[in-house]
Amino acid sequence: AQKVTQAQTEISVVEKEDVTLDCVYETRDTTYYLFWYKQPPSGELVFLIRRNSFDEQNEISGRYSWNFQKSTSSFNFTITASQVVDSAVYFCALSEAGAGGTSYGKLTFGQGTILTVHP
Amino acid sequence: ETGVTQTPRHLVMGMTNKKSLKCEQHLGHNAMYWYKQSAKKPLELMFVYSLEERVENNSVPSRFSPECPNSSHLFLHLHTLQPEDSALYLCASSLGLAAYEQYFGPGTRLTVT
Numbered sequence: 001a002q003k004v005t006q007a008q009t010e011i012s013v014v015e016k017e018d019v020t021l022d023c024v025y026e027t028r029d030t031t032y033y034l035f036w037y038k039q040p041p042s043g044e045l046v047f048l049i050r051r052n053s054f055d056e057q058n059e060i061s062g063r064y065s066w067n068f069q070k071s072t073s074s075f076n077f078t079i080t081a082s083q084v085v086d087s088a089v090y091f092c093a094l095s096e097a098g099a100g101g102t103s104y105g106k107l108t109f110g111q112g113t114i115l116t117v118h119p
Numbered sequence: 120e121t122g123v124t125q126t127p128r129h130l131v132m133g134m135t136n137k138k139s140l141k142c143e144q145h146l147g148h149n150a151m152y153w154y155k156q157s158a159k160k161p162l163e164l165m166f167v168y169s170l171e172e173r174v175e176n177n178s179v180p181s182r183f184s185p186e187c188p189n190s191s192h193l194f195l196h197l198h199t200l201q202p203e204d205s206a207l208y209l210c211a212s213s214l215g216l217a218a219y220e221q222y223f224g225p226g227t228r229l230t231v232t
Contacts, residue, residue: 042225043207043228047221050220095217
């Protein structure tokens, strides 16, 4: 069974600090996909990144970067020089390809990490 | 309109009412989803439709009834709900299943009184 754990329930930082959100996953599939979503106070989940299990390259997009390590089953998310607009709930999620790629695309979400960035 | 839209944004209903939630996607996607988000719980997948065919019913009580008349529209019909069904109901769509990122609507905040 697939499982995603975000051990940090809440994180509070001051603007311009760097912050890392942890994500640890469990799966028996060799092919799977990892995602990060942002949920601002408005409620809509915003897609940030997708990573497949065969691609362990780290990715950087502006102030955001992601560190995918299969050896530790982790997919951590770092925000550099945080801003007040980064305040939101961040979700890590996992989708398995299933046998022969038969998965129906079930996204298993972690509990989410509430990030508050203070001015 | 772009992306995924949901109506209504807020809904208050009594336990004996019947109401429907509507979701529309303008992304040309083939799969659509209903999720429930309760306070202090992870998002729970409820239903998945691929090319208008239901491919997953994730042990959802029959008081929730989905309908997907075409690949752009998804409904969730509600009847005789319980107070514990109060939650944010999110609709999402994706180009395909599994490997594809899902795009979410703003949600409907449902309160059952």
